[in-house]
Amino acid sequence: MRVAFFGTPSWAVPVLEALNRRHPVVLVVTQPDKPQGRGLKPTPSPVARYAEVQGLPVLKPERLKGNREFLEAFKEAAPQVAVTAAYGKVLPKEALEVPPYGFLNLHPSLLPKYRGPAPVQWALIRGERETGVSIMKTEEGLDTGPLYAVWRTEILPEEDAVALAERLRDKGIELLLEVLEGLPHLVPVPQEGEASYAPLLTKEEGRVRFGESAEAIFNRHRGVQPWPGSFFFHGGKRVKVLRMRPEPGEGIPGVVQAVDREGVLVGTGEGLIRLLEVQPEGKRPMPAANWARGHGVGPGTRLE
Template identity: 60%
Template sequence: MTNETISTHANRPRRVAFFGSPAWAVPVLEALYRQHQVVLVVTQPDKPAGRGLKLTPCPVAAWAEAQGLRVEKPAKLRKNLEFMELFREMGPEVAVTAAYGKILPAELLAIPRFGFLNLHPSDLPKYRGPAPVQWTLIHGETEAAVCIMQTDVGMDTGPVVARWRTPVGPDETAVELSNRLRDKGIELLLEALADLEHLQPQPQPPEGTHAPMLQKDHGKIAWERSADEIYNRHRGVQPWPGSWFEHQGRRVKVLRMSKATLEQTLEYRHGQGPGGPSLEPGTVLRIADELMVAAGQGSLLLQEVQPEGKKPMPAADWARGARLRMGDRLG
């Protein structure tokens, strides 16, 4: 194939179908809309939202409908002959998925000439599944990645066509890292679409790690963990379920926290002397501008909390209002 032919492929808009649902995926669709012909957008069905539980489209569907794009919201894909026929009629050359949330059946994957490409924010085969960035941070990884993968019938097991690795910032949250990886992933995706005829997929090893959907209890602070582990988990569970603990039977959400330095912990020890409060996990060590709490190893500084049923407030103000004293233990 001549260089002139390759250049023609690179500049030609592709007929693309897009599968995605949450707000995180909207910039991916926007980029495709600007450079390619988006013939179909597929999202999760509308869900009840708000006080009136009115059926509401997901962010991707809302954006696509506003642009006048064809949007379909099938409740299921497997054995959905009506949707399969529609998808075939729309004639996509390639399909792109980004946080769609469903396993795609083999008969659907076979329809586009160039198959499906998935934007996945992890260093595959690490962290396959729906919450890769969250578990990357919870496990204290210092490096993350985004991959463009050819989708197969497994969960994030297809061959990788592009990969970009990056250091993880020490205070970077799941929201920040997810967005940064997505934005770089968009660049990789557009490059792959420009060169579909010459991609060189690299098979993944069969064994990998799974990143399951977060549950509410994943945000519960276990004070017996080290300060590093608690802080890493706090970064990973943003914005949901967030970090929280219970005090006197009521949940208190921790909106902002940091790790105390070794000097701050040693200063506390020195100031209390041998008869001072213990450093058992969960012990309140200091109530000043911040609330200092002992962990299994090291200690944490709580800056902002939100007690159940109340507005966010400085953690020290909450502690004083709750009549906490140094040496008390949080539940």
């Protein structure tokens, strides 16, 4: 199949690699270069970098809707099908109609649950025990299209958003290649069940909510990796939590119960949370116990 690929972050690169091994990739569409680093130098997306190294044609349109130049180039590439994986822009009707077999989207959730840009993160934050990956035919609505393939899996107890997203993507690649193999003969089935939405995370989503249960705090911690990460405040300064674990027991939410070699034990709405490794503002990562001793944190100290 002549394939056009739409994707942007490093998570999407293995999807493009797999397609490039099995099919002629006639066009890669990704987000425009973004300023990065101290000098704010415009930097290509990971997908753009891979495509350029492979000699694949790349487009980086600022917008798609009403963009004649993009639409003409897309038509000229003559893809039979297009694939999206974490592209990050809404696809207008005029683009969706270009490939004869439409657009396929690799979406890491059990659609219609967790439609939107952050499905893995919200599945973890909300304490789901099961998730999966869907290969969907894209329509104008947000992740509303019919499904070609779905794979279900249990979420592992310690799995964070980075590990789970990669595992779902890798299985999604297998499904995607199977779907492409039989695409001319496949009929997608409509989504069934109650829909939910997974919006982009905000920085505030990473704040540790000590009033919640220890399990909910740990689930949130897993879901906000790698960004915005978990954090709390002490003495008006932000302290990032790199590692934590829930433990049985009782305590006052946000109040330190004990500091020992292993870490800092803090009360929650139900159970205790042990801070194992932290990173104070402007400092390097360190064992939570070292941070506590260096900042006068002991039993009775309130963390916010």
